[in-house]
Amino acid sequence: MESYDVIIVGAGVMGASAACELSRHGAKVALIDQAALPNPSGASIDHSKVFRLAYPDTIYVQMAAGALGLWRDIEEETDSRLMTRTGALLLGTLRPSFETMCYDAIRQSSFEAEMISSDEAARRYPQFNPDAFSYAVLDPLGAILHAESAVRALIDLARRRGARIIEGERVSRIESGGNGIARGVTTATGRLFPSGSVIVASGPWTRAVIPGLSSILTTTRQEVFYFEPAKVSASKAGFDADSFPIFIALDTGFYGFPIHHGGSIKIANHRKGVAVEPYSVEAGIDEASVAMCRDFFRYYIPALADARLTEARVCMYNNTADDDFLIDWHPDFENVLLVTGFSGHGFKFGPLIGRIASELLLTRESSYPIDRFRLGR
Ligand SMILES: Cc1cc2nc3c(=O)[nH]c(=O)nc-3n(C[C@H](O)[C@H](O)[C@H](O)COP(=O)(O)OP(=O)(O)OC[C@H]3O[C@@H](n4cnc5c(N)ncnc54)[C@H](O)[C@@H]3O)c2cc1C
Incomplete structure (x- = not known):
């Protein structure tokens, strides 16, 4: 049974961006999605999404500016026009x-x-x-932002950087290894995918993957x-x-x-x-x-x-009560990161969220101000 450093649940813009970043750092990544990709029902998939700096507070403006630079890098690296x-x-x-x-x-x-x-x-x-x-x-x-093209470009880039892309496998459970550590995920077909860490980037379906978030999302x-x-x-x-x-x-x-x-x-x-x-x-x-x-x-x-x-x-x-994102560790597993709750305005930040997720998994810290996105805010 093949084991991974990181399993990412969900290949929308967030999961695909995290897969790109982590594989760039040499992590052995599996990006698992329940659908054939890109999933047309996913929040990320449409012809277009708005990119704007225009947010009423500077944290989001600066994050959008950071994401813009990363989108341009991805355009260059994939030789595609995404904006x-x-x-x-x-x-x-x-x-x-x-x-x-x-x-x-x-x-x-x-x-x-x-x-x-x-x-x-x-x-x-x-x-x-x-x-x-x-x-x-x-x-x-x-x-x-040419959204569907962008997600396709991110998935291709992750694959080129060595990530394994697994389609049509619905993750049904995070498997506990005891002592607050997850040992991987199990899918609806009964397959166990062992891993050192897990990122849950399952968009609007997150409440089904982690029922404990039903009171929050x-x-x-x-x-x-x-x-x-x-x-x-x-x-x-x-x-x-x-x-x-x-x-x-x-x-x-x-x-x-x-x-x-x-x-x-x-x-x-x-x-x-x-x-x-x-x-x-x-x-x-x-x-x-x-x-x-x-x-x-x-x-x-x-x-x-x-x-x-x-x-x-x-x-x-996929909404939080205050429309701020949810980026934090799973309350029961110290090696499971939740990247969710993008409340109808997350797409533009995709590559930046991927970078934050990668930083957190590799160092447990982020160079971006993410306190606003914690579970217990
Ligand atoms: C109508 C609409 C308009 C929007 N407009 C904008 C906009 O203009 N600008 C902007 O910045 N943002 C916009 N957004 C928000 C933005 O699209 C989302 O915040 C973003 O796409 C969320 O990405 P995601 O990767 O978290 O989720 P998704 O794209 O939904 O990806 C989640 C993936 O996880 C997979 N998955 C789920 N459960 C499982 C499971 N159990 N096992 C395996 N795979 C699973 C799904 O199949 C899916 O592919 C809009 C959203 C909508 C719905």
């Missing part, structure tokens, strides 16, 4: 607010951000109705929509990535992207959907949700009001 820079435009109404706090935190972290009037925003981006908001904050480093159903804008004449502003930014209108919950997949833009609502059990999520799309997107467009981006719906996806947020 498209568009800028991210935060549409605000009140002050102080999420938007003004983001502006302050970006500037305090010595990066650029612009605060502009709604008229100026509509002058630069005539697609927006300036009556719908009062001002905007532009985060110029905002970018589309909740899983919600989220919907994502792609709409194809009508063709515009050359004199009118279109929705391509070079002329339309990522937008976030947090007052409404809606955020969206310029055209980036099959001629369509993407829109989703960041508000938490209904609580669900991870293995029984309803796949159908509610017409009322589509109507809400159109209502948003009608007021904020009128030219999209009649855009054609081309694709809809359902996936899950």
